[in-house]
Amino acid sequence: MIHDPNRIYVFDTTLRDGEQVPGCQLTTSEKIEIAKELELLGVDVIEAGFPISSPGDFQSVVELSKAVSEPIICALTRANNKDIDAAVAALQYAKRPRIHTGIGASDMHIQYKFNSTREEILRRGVEAVKYAKKFVEDIEFYAEDAGRADNAFLAQMVEAVIAAGATVVNIPDTNGYCLPDQYGAKIKYLMDNVKNIDQAIISVHCHNDLGLATANSIAGIMNGARQVECTINGIGERAGNTSLEEVAMVLKTHTSLGKYTNINSKKFHQLSGMVSRMMRMPVQPNKAIVGKNAFAHSSGIHQDGVLKFRENYEIINPEDVGINQSEIILTARSGRHALKHHLERLGYVADKINLEEVYERFLILADKKKEINDDDLLSLMGEGTNNYKDGIHIKLLQVQCGHPLVPTSTIQIEYKNEVKEASATGNGPVNATINAVNAIIGKDINLKELHIDSIHGGSTDSCKVTMTLVYDGKTYMGYGFHTDIVQASAQAYLDAVNKFI
Ligand SMILES: CC(=O)SCCNC(=O)CCNC(=O)[C@H](O)C(C)(C)COP(=O)(O)OP(=O)(O)OC[C@H]1O[C@@H](n2cnc3c(N)ncnc32)[C@H](O)[C@@H]1OP(=O)(O)O
Ligand SMILES: CC(C)C(=O)C(=O)O
Numbered sequence: 001m002i003h004d005p006n007r008i009y010v011f012d013t014t015l016r017d018g019e020q021v022p023g024c025q026l027t028t029s030e031k032i033e034i035a036k037e038l039e040l041l042g043v044d045v046i047e048a049g050f051p052i053s054s055p056g057d058f059q060s061v062v063e064l065s066k067a068v069s070e071p072i073i074c075a076l077t078r079a080n081n082k083d084i085d086a087a088v089a090a091l092q093y094a095k096r097p098r099i100h101t102g103i104g105a106s107d108m109h110i111q112y113k114f115n116s117t118r119e120e121i122l123r124r125g126v127e128a129v130k131y132a133k134k135f136v137e138d139i140e141f142y143a144e145d146a147g148r149a150d151n152a153f154l155a156q157m158v159e160a161v162i163a164a165g166a167t168v169v170n171i172p173d174t175n176g177y178c179l180p181d182q183y184g185a186k187i188k189y190l191m192d193n194v195k196n197i198d199q200a201i202i203s204v205h206c207h208n209d210l211g212l213a214t215a216n217s218i219a220g221i222m223n224g225a226r227q228v229e230c231t232i233n234g235i236g237e238r239a240g241n242t243s244l245e246e247v248a249m250v251l252k253t254h255t256s257l258g259k260y261t262n263i264n265s266k267k268f269h270q271l272s273g274m275v276s277r278m279m280r281m282p283v284q285p286n287k288a289i290v291g292k293n294a295f296a297h298s299s300g301i302h303q304d305g306v307l308k309f310r311e312n313y314e315i316i317n318p319e320d321v322g323i324n325q326s327e328i329i330l331t332a333r334s335g336r337h338a339l340k341h342h343l344e345r346l347g348y349v350a351d352k353i354n355l356e357e358v359y360e361r362f363l364i365l366a367d368k369k370k371e372i373n374d375d376d377l378l379s380l381m382g383e384g385t386n387n388y389k390d391g392i393h394i395k396l397l398q399v400q401c402g403h404p405l406v407p408t409s410t411i412q413i414e415y416k417n418e419v420k421e422a423s424a425t426g427n428g429p430v431n432a433t434i435n436a437v438n439a440i441i442g443k444d445i446n447l448k449e450l451h452i453d454s455i456h457g458g459s460t461d462s463c464k465v466t467m468t469l470v471y472d473g474k475t476y477m478g479y480g481f482h483t484d485i486v487q488a489s490a491q492a493y494l495d496a497v498n499k500f501i
């Protein structure tokens with residue numbers, strides 16, 4: 001244990017509370033894969049399962065104990081000997097085992113779940129800690145539904161279980177009921193009123209029924225809790241648990257709080273995807289930190305602001321959570337700055353583009369489509385007649401080909417208000433067309449690569465032509481779209497030529 005009071009221990013319960021969610025059950029090997037990633041993430045404790053619950057969960061705790069060396073491996077039990085025996089057996093290979101036992105602490109649970117009394121429940125909790133302590137040194141006690149429990153009784157319970165040997169005491173807001181100031185005050189009450197509180201670590205375990213799990217956890221930490229229980233992507237019973245990535249980033253972003261964890265946040269993006277895929281549990285797009293849109297900007301004013309200075313609209317550097325860079329999503333709400341940004345990314349030279357004209361057509365397309373992707377942009381640039389100020393435009397194109405003709409192309413192009421025409425032959429209609437263009441512009445151009453793809457497939461489809469030209473030692477890309485392969489190729493060639501002419 002580290003004795004710095006500002007070091008917050010991260011207790012990950014993705015594989016226990018997270019895995020309780022319907023449909024999220026994992027095989028042992030999937031659990032091991034996630035556990036190894038959690039170890040690399042830097043969590044301090046991995047709650048591996050509830051061994052009494054099924055032979056499969058028991059075996060998972062056994063195998064995980066063997067596979068993971070650095071974090072503490074924790075197993076959950078109810079406050080009874082049978083559950084604890086199972087946990088002890090499952091943890092036999094753990095290098096640093098912990099038993100997490102406990103019982104309901106609210107009057108609601110005491111009366112309506114256990115049909116019991118405070119005294120009896122307190123006795124059962126203490127007995128469980130004492131029993132578990134015979135086998136494992138590190139015992140965490142949970143006072144279930146502590147969020148709704150009477151503070152004076154809770155303090156009595158916490159003091160008694162610490163005296164019985166609990167090393168960590170978990171104060172769960174099991175039903176996500178508390179407000180942040182209530183929950184913070186509850187932790188403070190315990191810190192101020194439990195005589196032996198310095199002999200244990202207080203842990204926060206908050207559920208998200210009112211969307212307050214992260215806020216409550218932070219409130220608990222700021223009032224003396226030194227361990228936070230959480231899950232990747234915030235998965236867990238009902239509305240979920242506190243999300244690990246949110247708590248870690250709150251503490252990292254607000255350095256003035258003076259608290260820190262051992263978490264390597266650069267792994268968040270990858271690990272969130274892995275947990276989501278394995279548990280078949282999609283992450284909501286607007287989820288903080290790891291949602292698809294957490295670093296995506298889609299309205300023109302924001303996009304302009306981000307492009308000018310990232311921090312105008314980003315409080316977190318995406319690289320800090322494992323995302324290369326934020327995204328500028330083109331929609332009908334985007335402006336010219338965003339459009340220009342993407343066209344430049346695709347190789348178009350800004351001061352050669354007729355931005356006003358392209359933007360006008362972009363808006364018409366964007367009103368019909370939710371999102372404009374690269375193919376749409378290339379299509380807009382390939383199909384437009386006035387995309388380039390002073391650029392070369394095709395006025396006419398005619399080809400003759402087929403067996404046994406010699407492929408011949410005649411092209412008329414307009415450049416700076418002058419129309420020029422040439423004909424040429426080639427080994428095919430595309431080659432003939434390129435030769436005809438070269439005959440007009442008279443430059444030494446090397447066509448390095450040519451790709452022709454249909455966009456969706458089928459002979460009635462539009463095709464996309466991508467060309468790479470080398471001119472004067474520099475490489476230029478060009479794109480063309482058309483249902484006619486030769487027309488699309490001529491467009492792609494001139495698209496690249498317009499970038500340097
Ligand atoms: C807040 C939480 O997340 S707690 C963890 C929740 N996770 C799970 O429940 C998943 C694993 N659970 C299971 O596999 C099963 O429920 C088992 C194996 C634990 C128990 O199964 P069963 O014996 O069939 O009991 P069942 O689940 O129907 O009922 C729970 C029993 O445990 C008792 N119980 C509940 N919590 C506790 C506790 N902390 N300490 C002692 N007893 C408890 C209930 O009062 C009830 O007992 P009763 O039969 O005397 O009324
Ligand atoms: C088992 C306990 C810690 C729990 O998950 C809760 O109270 O939410």
Ligand SMILES: [Mg+2]
Binds near residue numbers: 205237
């Ligand atoms: Mg829980």
